[in-house]
Structure formats: structure tokens, C-alpha cells
Amino acid sequence: MAKVTGLDGIVAADTDISLVDGTQGHLVYRGFWAKDLAVQYEYEEVAYLLCNGVLPDQAQNQQFTKNLTESRQLPEALKRLLDIIPREMPIMGVLQTAIAMLSGGIFIWPPTKEQAIRITAILPTIIAYRYRMQNGLSVIEPKPELGHTANFLYMLTGELPKPAHVKALGAYLILGMEHGMNASTFASRVVLSTQSDMASAISAAIGAMKGPLHGGAPTEVIAMLDAIGSKEHAEPWIRESLERGDRLMGFGHRIYKTKDPRAEALREVTEALSGNDPWFDLAVHVEKTAVRLLAEYKPGRHLYANVEFFAASIMRAIALPTELFTPTFTAARVVGWSAHLLEQAEVNRIFRPQSVYTGPMPG
Numbered sequence: 001m002a003k004v005t006g007l008d009g010i011v012a013a014d015t016d017i018s019l020v021d022g023t024q025g026h027l028v029y030r031g032f033w034a035k036d037l038a039v040q041y042e043y044e045e046v047a048y049l050l051c052n053g054v055l056p057d058q059a060q061n062q063q064f065t066k067n068l069t070e071s072r073q074l075p076e077a078l079k080r081l082l083d084i085i086p087r088e089m090p091i092m093g094v095l096q097t098a099i100a101m102l103s104g105g106i107f108i109w110p111p112t113k114e115q116a117i118r119i120t121a122i123l124p125t126i127i128a129y130r131y132r133m134q135n136g137l138s139v140i141e142p143k144p145e146l147g148h149t150a151n152f153l154y155m156l157t158g159e160l161p162k163p164a165h166v167k168a169l170g171a172y173l174i175l176g177m178e179h180g181m182n183a184s185t186f187a188s189r190v191v192l193s194t195q196s197d198m199a200s201a202i203s204a205a206i207g208a209m210k211g212p213l214h215g216g217a218p219t220e221v222i223a224m225l226d227a228i229g230s231k232e233h234a235e236p237w238i239r240e241s242l243e244r245g246d247r248l249m250g251f252g253h254r255i256y257k258t259k260d261p262r263a264e265a266l267r268e269v270t271e272a273l274s275g276n277d278p279w280f281d282l283a284v285h286v287e288k289t290a291v292r293l294l295a296e297y298k299p300g301r302h303l304y305a306n307v308e309f310f311a312a313s314i315m316r317a318i319a320l321p322t323e324l325f326t327p328t329f330t331a332a333r334v335v336g337w338s339a340h341l342l343e344q345a346e347v348n349r350i351f352r353p354q355s356v357y358t359g360p361m362p363g
């Protein structure tokens with residue numbers, strides 16, 4: 001008999017935060033289409049919406065933005081930790097460690113909006129600090145007059161970012177913020193359900209996020225596109241890969257059995273930014289070819305490009321190095337994790353599913 005794996009179709013919680021409709025290809029955040037929010041609103045406004053249930057009015061937005069801006073600075077103890085973690089440790093491991101270190105202080109059960117703001121604000125600063133340190137560059141302090149997205153790019157590069165890059169990255173961050181009971185969100189809710197603290201729950205989520213089947217996929221997408229190299233190599237490369245039984249990174253989804261609306265939206269955003277770029281042209285060609293060949297090799301499985309495929313394109317278009325792809329996704333998803341943890345605390349009961357023993361009995 002086939003082993004039970006993967007919890008397909010199991011409902012782990014009711015949620016007011018988002019609807020992921022895998023049949024229609026719809027993603028709704030608290031009653032709004034995520035793709036509309038991505039192009040019409042700023043990071044701060046959608047973060048407020050996800051954690052509070054309503055879009056902010058002007059005064060609420062100003063206060064929330066101020067709170068986020070004032071929480072960006074790294075405590076000295078955290079800087080010392082970032083300085084001594086071995087250089088070769090990937091940024092996701094560093095993030096996981098750094099967030100776990102916040103545990104205690106204000107980070108005690110129950111989770112609060114103040115804690116959510118602190119972690120959301122500090123995460124990009126940790127990423128930028130560590131990225132620049134690892135690359136032998138001087139650390140850039142946050143700039144209070146810049147919004148969350150622009151400040152992230154500024155802390156990475158030391159330059160004021162182009163408005164088109166801020167807009168495109170903002171759209172990606174909003175589309176990456178929240179996605180129902182995905183693996184990292186589930187991991188965070190399980191940890192919190194023991195009445196552990198928000199920092200520990202988010203540290204666990206980061207550990208789940210970095211796997212190549214989840215948030216680690218965009219780095220692999222770049223590797224795939226680099227290996228394919230040109231349009232004429234796409235079909236033979238993909239066929240060979242599928243014949244070996246490999247998975248194509250950036251394709252397939254547990255819930256979407258039609259197009260992932262985020263991939264569609266991100267393709268449009270990237271096209272507006274770099275429509276004539278040969279690399280983007282190759283990505284679009286690879287997407288079409290892969291979808292056709294996946295239908296041939298895996299009939300009836302309904303495999304399409306997922307958010308990670310065009311996340312890779314957008315991050316490449318704004319010149320983010322590949323080592324920052326998954327950390328940047330994390331800087332988006334921290335909002336969804338926070339909203340879920342606040343929701344979990346309202347109805348908390350420890351998660352404890354069953355397993356079926358299939359081993360031998362004592363003789």
C-alpha cells in the first residue's frame with residue numbers, strides 16, 4: 001500500500017488572511033485580488049492589510065510606516081553575531097540564526113503586532129548587512145526617508161534605486177507576501193501552537209523556506225536558464241531533463257492546477273521593465289516549451305510555471321545577485337507568517353496530527 005505523505009487536501013486551519021483557489025487560479029488577500037494590490041499599493045499598505053484585516057487610511061499608513069522605519073536598526077548584539085558567523089554560511093542560514101536570537105525580550109508568547117513590525121523591519125537590514133559584509137563591502141545604514149522597498153535596495157547597493165526598480169520589486173514583494181498554508185507558514189504555525197514565541201516560529205519558517213522545493217527554487221531557475229543558454233537548446237535540454245526524471249524548477253504546484261496568478265502578474269511586471277532583454281525573451285520561451293513538454297511527459301498533472309519562475313526573472317531584471325533571491329522572498333513572506341501567527345494565537349490549540357505505525361511489533 002502507498003505510504004501516506006504530504007498531507008494533500010488536509011485542512012489545518014480556517015483563515016481570514018488569504019484564499020488560494022487552485023482551480024480558478026485566484027489569489028485573494030483579505031478580500032482584494034493580490035495582483036491588483038501588487039500594482040496599486042506599497043509594501044507598507046499591504047503589510048498593514050494582511051496583519052490588520054483592512055487597508056490603512058492615510059493616518060494609519062503614516063503611523064505604520066513610521067513604526068516600521070523606526071524598527072529597522074540592528075541591535076549591537078545582533079551585529080556582533082552577524083560579524084562572527086562564518087563567511088561561508090549562506091544568508092538563509094544566517095537569517096534563521098539571527099531571527100532565533102531575538103527570542104526573549106519583547107519576543108515572548110503571545111505574538112503581537114509590535115513583534116511583527118520589528119521582525120518585518122529588521123529582516124531586510126540583516127540581509128543587506130550580511131550580504132555586504134560577505135562581499136567585503138562597507139555596511140550601509142538604513143535611510144529613514146526611504147520606504148521599505150527602496151530602503152532595502154539602497155542598503156544592498158549604497159545607491160538610490162531607480163523608481164522603476166522599486167515599483168517592480170514592490171510588486172514582487174507584495175505577490176510573495178502570503179499564500180495560505182504553504183510549508184513555511186505551516187511550520188511557523190506549528191511552532192507557535194506550542195506557545196513558543198514569534199521569533200522562534202519565524203526562524204523555523206525560514207528553515208522551511210530555503211528548501212529548493214519551496215523558496216529556494218528561483219536560484220535553481222537561473223541555473224536552468226543559464227544551462228539552456230539559447231532558445232534552440234530549450235527543447236532538447238528540457239526533454240533530456242524530464243527523461244532523466246528530474247523536476248523542472250519553477251514549475252508545478254500542490255494547489256494550482258491551472259496558471260499561478262502570481263507568475264502571470266510577474267511576467268507582465270518584468271516585461272514592462274525589460275521587454276527587450278534577450279534573457280527575458282529566453283525565459284518566456286522556456287516557460288512555453290516547458291509547459292508543453294510537461295503536458296507530454298506528465299499528462300493530467302496540470303503543471304505550469306509557478307511564482308518562482310518569474311520571481312527569478314524580476315530579481316534578475318533589477319540586478320539582484322542570485323544569492324539574494326530566497327532572502328528577498330523571505331523579506332516578503334515574513335508579512336504572511338506574521339499575520340498567520342497573530343491569527344494562530346487567537347484560536348490556539350497545539351498541532352498534533354497522527355501517524356500510522358507501519359513497523360514491526362516486538363516479538
Ligand SMILES: CC(=O)SCCNC(=O)CCNC(=O)[C@H](O)C(C)(C)COP(=O)(O)OP(=O)(O)OC[C@H]1O[C@@H](n2cnc3c(N)ncnc32)[C@H](O)[C@@H]1OP(=O)(O)O
Pocket residue numbers: 006212213214215217246247248249250251252253254255298301303306307308
Ligand atoms: C513558493 C513556492 O513554494 S512555489 C513552488 C516552488 N518549487 C518548485 O518550483 C520546485 C519544482 N516543483 C515541485 O517539485 C512540485 O511541483 C512541488 C513541490 C511544488 C509540488 O509538489 P507536489 O504537489 O507534491 O507534486 P507531486 O510530487 O505529487 O507531483 C505530481 C506529479 O507531477 C510531477 N511534477 C511535479 N512538479 C514537477 C516539476 N517541476 N517537474 C517535473 N515534474 C513535476 C511529479 O513528478 C509527479 O509525477 P508522477 O505523478 O509521475 O509521480
Ligand SMILES: O=C([O-])CC(=O)C(=O)O
Pocket residue numbers: 178179180181182183253254255306307
Ligand atoms: O503554496 C505553496 O505551497 C507554495 C507557494 O506557492 C508559496 O508558498 O508561495
